[in-house]
Amino acid sequence: MKKRRMFSAILAGAVLAIGGLLVLQTIWFRSAYAVEEQQFDNKVNVAIRALTDDLLKAEGDSTSVIKPILKKATNAYYVDFKHALSYHVLDSLLRKNFVRHEVNLPFELTIYGMQPGSIVLGNYYSDGATSKNNATCGSRALPASTPMDFMITFPGKRADIVSGMKFWILSAIVFLVVLSLFAFLVIDLMKQKKLSEIKTDLMNNITHELQTPIANISIASEVLRTGAGRMDEQKSLHYANIIYEENRRLKFQVEQVLQAALFEKGQISLIKTEVDVHALVEEVIRNFQLRIQHRHGQLNCRLEAAKPVVLADAFHLANIFYSLLDNADKYSPDKPDIVITTTNTLSGILIAIADKGIGIRRDVQRYIFDKFYRAGTGNVHNVRGYGLGLTYVQKIVQAHQGKISLTSEPHQGSRFELYFETC
Template sequence: MKRKYLQVMVVLAAFSLFALLTIQLYWFNLAFNEQERQFNEKVNIALRAVAHGLLLASNDSITAIGPITQRATNDFYVPSNSPASYHLVDSLVRAQLAIYQLKTDYQLTFYQAKNNLVLLGNYWANTTPKRGAVEKNIACIGRDQAKTPINFSVSFPSKEAYLAGGMGIWLFTLFTFLLVLTVFAYMAIRMLKEKKLSEMKTDFMNSMTHELKTPLTNLSIASEVLHKKHDQLDEQKRIRYASIVFEETQRLQVQVEHVLQIAALERGQVSLKMQQVNINELISSIAQTAQVKIGQRNGSINLQLKAENAIIKADTHHISNVLYNLLDNADKYSPLPPEITLSTYNTTNGLVIAVADKGMGMNKATQKMIFEKFFRASTGDVQQGGGFGLGLSYVEAIVKAHQGWIDVKSKPNEGSKFEVFFQCA
């Protein structure tokens, strides 16, 4: 399946799941509002029954009960206008809430009916109090209270949590759906990554075929000439064809070694031979060797070795390969004659090796991918240079094996700068 079709299918599936989630949230909101409406109605009826009980306790069977005011989503004000004790009101409130199965915490407050000043009040948890606990917990209960008509309010601090707790099946289905959506998102991301990896592996196989085919063809031609026409060749031509065989054999060996190194790193089978290495001296030596190849393009390597403490504990062979890879990368992605700067400097607890070029640079998307196996930067549809897309993956693996880090800074058409950090010995 082509990648674009897979992406379309994933997008459509994601859209469908998000649409279902939206519907689920819509119905959850409707159910919650219905729960709240029923709660408010039950509280209203229960508190009217409390007001009715207070009037009956005052031998008043005529006075009409005023409307109960909902001052907030969780606060209900009852204009009872009846003289009553806190114990009586509280017992009636408890009884009525129990009748309507409203098992939640509440706060009961008394007001003077005349000027609506607060007289006393208390918060009650949804538990059965011990005998005598009421008198101890009510604010100001021990003080004399004037026998004047009172109004009262009942508020429910935990109303939202109480309503949500009564929607167990809805919450269960909502969280289950969110779990399914999370799993889908994870699988979709993994699927796209696997698809991309598969494409890069296919590209790797094509590149490897091309990279191996060229030296093999040259080897075949040169060896055939040496085998069939060695008597007809003068000494200079024999040396030339022998050099071709040697050079192409070395080229093949390097390519195969590169692949084997990556495979060994993945299996954790690379054993580092750690020793003290003077990075400044190693870079000077490598620069001289690399200059031969870069000089063929009229390029140059500028050394700025400013690290005063340049000794690290490292595997010389692999660190050399890291530097050669970074230099080769700078050369490969410099359309004009390469201008490469190799520098070192010390930090608080180590040193940094920087390889900077003035080549084609990279955008942010490419920078995120360059350390992935088989990835090769490209411009348009044209791949830049040869290789298998394993060089920077190998570099990162070796640097991490040395407990270091590697970073890249780059802008299109402004070059790239790779920085590698190692701890000093």
């Protein structure tokens, strides 16, 4: 418990540290962008202010004062000029001042009349301040002696600022790579820790599960041995049935572990023959009935399929039924009430095994086929197992190109449905 708390504390500290670095990286990046944007704004403002001064001087006006430049958008600068403009003079002075102040981005120049929103002229300078290809713009005349405003827009401003932050972008990429590797290591470490805990639980479960049938077989055989010749036939048969049932249970448990290992290695092979599902179900029920009767429960079947023959491995198919019946019995805290039904569909057979046990919560139903997973059992503490049964069932069903589904509600029981194609 102490090691688990220490591991959780270290993991939480590492996650907080990485989260703090991620926040700092974001703040630094935004600050760097803001600084670059402010520097660009300052250059543009100085250039436009120098432009307006030169325009007034060109018109012979040395007394007027131009209002502060308005920033209509992050990339648009509006000049409330209120003076007559000559396009040739504006074009020449605009280029000269942008070159002087190193403003080299492509820009749009829009000239407005005094009526709100009235555009007199709009041009796009594709090569920035150094463009020479604007002859068509120069041929357009502006109204003489008419007060006008103008606005300069830089469509590529944001992209230019970001491209100038290569060091910050590179550092952010490196940080994200390191963060991704750290996240991968943390997830892998948690998986390894969980796997270690699962293996410990599995060993404990295997020890308990194998000891129980061995102990029962030992006791029953000892009674038969010591009571030989003095015990009546009914008692002898009772103890012989105990040995048979516990031996079958032991064999099934060992088989589960072995089959899980074979599935892990991909070495499982099926010997398919034509199998009568009804006959196989009845055989499994005969072998399982003693266990149900011992708990004063009932195991009923309604075999209604008109075509019960499938192409399957009889051994593995029998193990599927036994595994599902075993779960139905274990997770029925009171007297087991289990029903097996078969019906035909258009192209196959549907086999349902339903119980009235504790059921399975919806939020964990998607995990029940995972290897070693065992759903919580509420107040039922005596339910043991490896967490391999349903994994084995699903693998075998899929190996037969079949389907398995579950319908369950807490305290209302569970219903497993198996579908196989018929011959």
